[in-house]
Amino acid sequence: MGAGSATKSILLVIGCAGIATATALSAGECESHTLTPEFISFFHLQGSEAEDPAGDADHDLLTSGTEERLWTDPLNPDTDGDELLDGSDPMPVSQAVIDWGDPLFTSGDFYEYAAPPWWGAAFKRGGAWREEPAAWCTSTNGASLVVDFDREHLDADMLVTLRWSGDATAYCEVFLVDSNGIPCAKLAKPLTLLHAVEPSEFAVPILTTTAATTLEMRFFGHDVCVEGTVIAPLPDIYTVDPSFWDMAPEDGEVLPVADPRDTDTEGTGTEGSSTGSRPTGGRVIYVDKAYGSASYSGLRRTPKGNDGPRASIRDAIKNIARAGDTVVIAAGIYKEGENVFLGANDIRLIPQGHVLIR
């Protein structure tokens, strides 16, 4: 669904010189051809100098024809932002550079750009893209930026660098989430902007958190804007400090997801009861006002095929959830009318962020 999958499928089809690195290829190795419409469209080359397969519009020592085979950006001399030109970089797409909101590469909720094979997709949940400067901005608590990993291609933990801004109250909670949308690890302390001069940097234990397929960065506070994220394999000199991460003690157990400044996030009237939010078993049903639909199964937090969140809490309780299930409700305003919780006996409800029911 993101650039990663597009990249992989196209790389299988194209390539006259077999597996190649940037340094192993030169313009003469492949007969000049017309760039494919997919490539022109993906990198927005139409009408630009880079449309000429024999030209090197970005002066990175690679022709556009070669960049097509490597799936690097013919208008960016350093596609993966590691300060090595595409033409002299042994791995020209070694890390994912996500310029959230870049109008060229944001389509709908998704951000699409060249990325290594382990990058599945990057998208927003809530918030809005901004063009000048390109960023993703939100003042809605709980809106998030999400990156899916393809575990088949992961062989290292990850290092994430996050360029963001916000007012003094802003903070970011970071989760690793499994393929069912259930958080399986959480950065123990939220990232804050107290030392905002430098980007936030954190190591992610993606390898040791074997169920994790998704990184979710959830934001709280006012005037939050995220301009960019770089995700790279963790260099050997770093290790992940386990004390920075809370891991779910057992498979399938849900980590409490709550606003740490809200002492009564669950709305139960009991302060500090987050340990009570762990489900006792059964399924997890998702409700999301923004992305849900009555035609989805309710069994997946992000839409995929027929799976996805329901849009209404009442509907999820009445038509989907059974005794013992847990209903996870995404942040948002829900117009549910009266008796919304009718039938909710033995169904556990977990709000994620601020849930307002009217």
Ligand SMILES: [Ca+2]
């Ligand atoms: Ca070039």
Ligand SMILES: [Ca+2]
């Ligand atoms: Ca390039």
Ligand SMILES: [Ca+2]
């Ligand atoms: Ca590079």
